[in-house]
Amino acid sequence: MTPxxxxxxxxxxxxxxxxxxxxxxxxxxxxxxxxxxLFPLGVGPEPNTLRQISPGVLWVCALLAAMxxxxxxxxxxxxxxxxxxxxxxGGSAFSAGIAVALxxxxxxxxxxxxxxxxxxxxxxxxxxxxxxxxAALCASLALGTPIxxxxxxxxxxxxxxxxxxxxxxxxxxxPLCIPALIFGSGAISAVESGSSARGxxxxxxxxFIATGLLAPLATAAALRIAIE
Amino acid sequence: xxxxxxxxxxxxxxxxxxxxGSYGVIAACIAIDALIAIKRHRAxxxxxxxxxxxx
Amino acid sequence: MAMTMRFFTYAxxxxxxALAGALIPWFWIAALVLGAAGLWIGFFQAPTDAxxxxxxxxxxxxxxxxxxxxxxxxxxxxxxxxxWAFNARLASMVARALAPTGAMFTFCALWSGALWGKxxxxxxxxxxxxxxxxxxxxxxxxxxxxLVNAIDDTRRADQAGALLAVIGSVNxxxxxxxxxxxxxxxxxxxxxxxxxxKMVASMxxxxxxxxxxxxxxAFAVVFTRTRAIIVEREREAKWLNDxxxx
Numbered sequence: 201m202t203p204x205x206x207x208x209x210x211x212x213x214x215x216x217x218x219x220x221x222x223x224x225x226x227x228x229x230x231x232x233x234x235x236x237x238l239f240p241l242g243v244g245p246e247p248n249t250l251r252q253i254s255p256g257v258l259w260v261c262a263l264l265a266a267m268x269x270x271x272x273x274x275x276x277x278x279x280x281x282x283x284x285x286x287x288x289x290g291g292s293a294f295s296a297g298i299a300v301a302l303x304x305x306x307x308x309x310x311x312x313x314x315x316x317x318x319x320x321x322x323x324x325x326x327x328x329x330x331x332x333x334x335a336a337l338c339a340s341l342a343l344g345t346p347i348x349x350x351x352x353x354x355x356x357x358x359x360x361x362x363x364x365x366x367x368x369x370x371x372x373x374x375p376l377c378i379p380a381l382i383f384g385s386g387a388i389s390a391v392e393s394g395s396s397a398r399g400x401x402x403x404x405x406x407x408f409i410a411t412g413l414l415a416p417l418a419t420a421a422a423l424r425i426a427i428e
Numbered sequence: 429x430x431x432x433x434x435x436x437x438x439x440x441x442x443x444x445x446x447x448x449g450s451y452g453v454i455a456a457c458i459a460i461d462a463l464i465a466i467k468r469h470r471a472x473x474x475x476x477x478x479x480x481x482x483x
Numbered sequence: 484m485a486m487t488m489r490f491f492t493y494a495x496x497x498x499x500x501a502l503a504g505a506l507i508p509w510f511w512i513a514a515l516v517l518g519a520a521g522l523w524i525g526f527f528q529a530p531t532d533a534x535x536x537x538x539x540x541x542x543x544x545x546x547x548x549x550x551x552x553x554x555x556x557x558x559x560x561x562x563x564x565x566x567w568a569f570n571a572r573l574a575s576m577v578a579r580a581l582a583p584t585g586a587m588f589t590f591c592a593l594w595s596g597a598l599w600g601k602x603x604x605x606x607x608x609x610x611x612x613x614x615x616x617x618x619x620x621x622x623x624x625x626x627x628x629x630l631v632n633a634i635d636d637t638r639r640a641d642q643a644g645a646l647l648a649v650i651g652s653v654n655x656x657x658x659x660x661x662x663x664x665x666x667x668x669x670x671x672x673x674x675x676x677x678x679x680x681k682m683v684a685s686m687x688x689x690x691x692x693x694x695x696x697x698x699x700x701a702f703a704v705v706f707t708r709t710r711a712i713i714v715e716r717e718r719e720a721k722w723l724n725d726x727x728x729x
Contacts (some may be wrong), residue, residue, distance in 0.1 A: 228714055291595055354650065358630065358646065358647060359630070359633070359641050362630075362633045362634055363633065364633065365633075368626075368629055368630065371622070371625065371626050371629055372626040372629070372630060372647060374622075375619050375622045375623055375626065375651075375654070375658070376650065376651075376654050376658075378619060378661065378662070379654075379657050379658055379660075379661035382661045382662065382664070382665045383661065386665060403661075403664075407657075414653075418646065418650055422646055422647055423642065425639055425642040425643050425646065426639065426643070428639070429608055430528075430530065430531065430628065431527070437526075439539070440536075440537040440540070441531060441536040441537035441538075442536065442537075442691055443536055443537050443557070444537035446538055446541065446598045446599065446601060446602050447537065447538060447541055447598075448541055449598050450541045450544060450545070450594065450595040450598045450599070451541075451544060453591075453724065454544055454548065454591045454594070454595060455562050457587050457590065457591055458587070458591075458700065461583065461584055461587045461704055462700075462704050462707075464583075465583075465707040465708040465711065466707055467716065468711040469707055469708070469710050469711035471711075471715035472711045472712075473714055475714075475715075475718070476714055479587050479718060480693045
């Protein structure tokens with residue numbers, strides 16, 4: 201008998217659960233909207249200033265929204281014991297761990313990251329970004345939010361069941377997200393100021409690939425540590 | 429000897445605040461780091477000794 | 484076989500405890516002697532710099548502190564990884580003992596960097612590649628310390644800390660490179676980071692001696708802290724309660 205397909209099972213399950221609890225799934229987006237809106241209120245409505253700070257503001261808020269929502273992924277599964285079952289289900293403990301890690305990252309991105317990419321243009325307009333900049337915004341978030349989901353997963357697995365886990369996670373994972381933040385917001389700034397963002401996107405793409413390959417391994421290792 | 433007087437030495441060509449501010453704070457950090465480690469060790473030994481007496 | 488046995492002899496907590504106890508006073512002496520020599524040369528032999536005046540003398544502690552902060556992080560990650568891979572508890576204890584001293588050196592590098600920056604570049608803080616990366620390194624240390632302290636199960640805490648430290652080490656070059664890149668992009672706001680004065684032999688000697696002094700100090704404190712952790716963890720162990728340990 202072949203081992204059950206861990207990746208698709210976990211992914212399907214998470215997506216179905218998110219669909220049932222739509223409000224919970226949309227909370228990170230609401231957070232993003234509120235947080236982004238705070239900046240003009242704090243900084244002042246001057247369009248030039250807002251345009252200049254918008255790449256950074258949008259990226260930082262996306263980062264925080266991703267990190268705040270990632271602990272949800274594992275918390276309920278660990279509480280009811282299904283996480284252990286998932287890790288035991290696959291062909292080997294190692295491959296099951298990676299499959300679970302990837303599935304969780306993909307489901308987090310589909311529920312939190314992708315919607316962010318889709319609503320970002322609205323906020324680009326709020327900050328008076330040009331059309332080309334908004335396109336760059338969506339592209340950089342499209343590449344960047346998966347990186348955030350993957351790294352957030354590592355953090356969630358490391359802090360599984362730990363008190364103050366979500367705050368601790370932010371402290372642990374945000375420094376690791378800094379390169380993505382730099383290249384992601386840099387790309388938008390570059391397009392806004394008229395120069396080429398090719399370098400930024402290349403580096404962001406490289407980060408995406410590297411993170412995609414390595415983060416699930418780290419998450420799987422962290423899950424093993426947490427469960428044993 | 430490059431300093432003509434103690435006063436010159438402490439003044440550091442006008443940058444005394446920065447130079448001594450650096451070295452002073454760092455010396456304090458080092459002292460605190462060391463003292464906390466030593467105290468921790470002493471406390472651990474004391475706790476074990478107390479534990480041993482109760483056994 | 485005998486050689487391997489001897490190599491791993493000090494992997495046993497009681498033997499390490501005894502060895503460390505014997506060595507610590509020597510490390511302190513070395514640190515004080517080297518530090519005194521380094522400061523003597525730095526303050527009484529090295530000439531005043533033409534451009535920076537006497538403010539540059541901060542580098543005699545700033546540069547060693549920065550080097551130590553980076554080296555200790557790597558050493559911490561190394562021992563944590565060894566502890567995780569080989570289930571060697573002493574290695575994990577050493578890793579935990581390294582963290583606070585590493586964080587302290589990072590803070591010292593940042594503090595002295597700011598105080599050097601003010602007279603040299605005109606501002607307390609500059610978002611140049613090195614200072615910014617150093618700040619992020621401080622966050623990495625704090626994150627490690629927060630994580631191992633938050634997890635109550637010692638073994639799980641050690642392993643999770645090891646994973647985090649390894650991930651951090653891999654990321655440090657990436658973070659440095661990206662910050663450097665970011666820095667050169669926003670050239671308008673930055674001043675050239677190559678602000679170190681032209682190095683005369685006496686300056687180099689002073690820096691080297693101060694670096695060695697910091698090394699010796701680090702050994703002394705980290706070994707002390709490791710001994711404390713050994714006692715805390717091995718509380719029930721016979722060798723401690725028998726009073727066999729010095």
